[in-house]
Amino acid sequence: MNAEEYKIYIDNVVRKVETARLKVSGHHIVKTVAISKYSTAADIAKLYNIGQRAFGENKVQDLKAKATELEELPLEWHFVGNLQKNKINNLLEINPTLFHALDSMELAEELQKKLEAKDMILDALLQINSAKEESKHGFMPEDASEAYARIQRECPNINLKGVMSIGAHSDDRDVIKKSFETTYEIYKNLDGATICSMGMSGDFELAIECGSNMVRLGSIMFNK
Numbered sequence: 001m002n003a004e005e006y007k008i009y010i011d012n013v014v015r016k017v018e019t020a021r022l023k024v025s026g027h028h029i030v031k032t033v034a035i036s037k038y039s040t041a042a043d044i045a046k047l048y049n050i051g052q053r054a055f056g057e058n059k060v061q062d063l064k065a066k067a068t069e070l071e072e073l074p075l076e077w078h079f080v081g082n083l084q085k086n087k088i089n090n091l092l093e094i095n096p097t098l099f100h101a102l103d104s105m106e107l108a109e110e111l112q113k114k115l116e117a118k119d120m121i122l123d124a125l126l127q128i129n130s131a132k133e134e135s136k137h138g139f140m141p142e143d144a145s146e147a148y149a150r151i152q153r154e155c156p157n158i159n160l161k162g163v164m165s166i167g168a169h170s171d172d173r174d175v176i177k178k179s180f181e182t183t184y185e186i187y188k189n190l191d192g193a194t195i196c197s198m199g200m201s202g203d204f205e206l207a208i209e210c211g212s213n214m215v216r217l218g219s220i221m222f223n224k
């Protein structure tokens with residue numbers, strides 16, 4: 001695809017997001033984070049040139065490498081992957097816009113210590129394992145609200161802004177939908193939460209219809 005074709009292709013993806021959000025309401029705004037984990041810095045620059053500003057990675061070392069290489073561009077970096085405790089300092093050095101995957105109380109406590117020592121505040125989302133899958137990280141739906149309140153109470157350097165979830169791994173649309181509804185139900189009852197991050201390339205329209213206001217699009221944005 002040349003630059004012109006790529007722009008038309010992306011316009012079409014944007015239109016799909018628009019169509020889905022308008023089904024919810026004209027006031028329902030959805031932000032797209034382009035997940036660049038399978039893409040190069042050059043690919044990111046191409047997408048930036050047609051208007052995309054927010055990008056996300058799932059490995060700290062990749063985030064660091066790409067953020068450094070593209071330093072001169074005014075990009076917004078999100079971190080969406082599982083964060084190992086020994087990588088916390090490396091992540092904080094990059095000072096990401098939003099950490100989507102706060103997935104355990106131990107991680108929250110460790111993050112709090114490191115943030116306090118550096119006198120930093122990190123915006124974060126509580127990850128919910130809404131379909132209770134063995135292969136996924138995150139809080140169980142029944143524990144999520146209490147964990148959210150506890151982190152708000154005990155971790156003053158973590159600024160919780162909402163929740164993140166990955167749709168159920170299934171071919172059954174109803175099963176995926178149920179997992180999004182579970183997350184949305186928790187989200188809407190949280191005190192002060194404004195971000196509900198759910199929906200990837202294969203299921204973002206459904207996620208938006210279930211209330212998502214932040215989609216994480218990888219393969220579809222980079223046409224991989």
Ligand SMILES: *Cc1c(COP(=O)(O)O)cnc(C)c1O
Binds near residue numbers: 037080081216
């Ligand atoms: C890779 C990834 C995405 C994007 O996945 P696609 O299916 O390529 O859109 C979104 N969220 C997380 C947490 C990811 O790891």
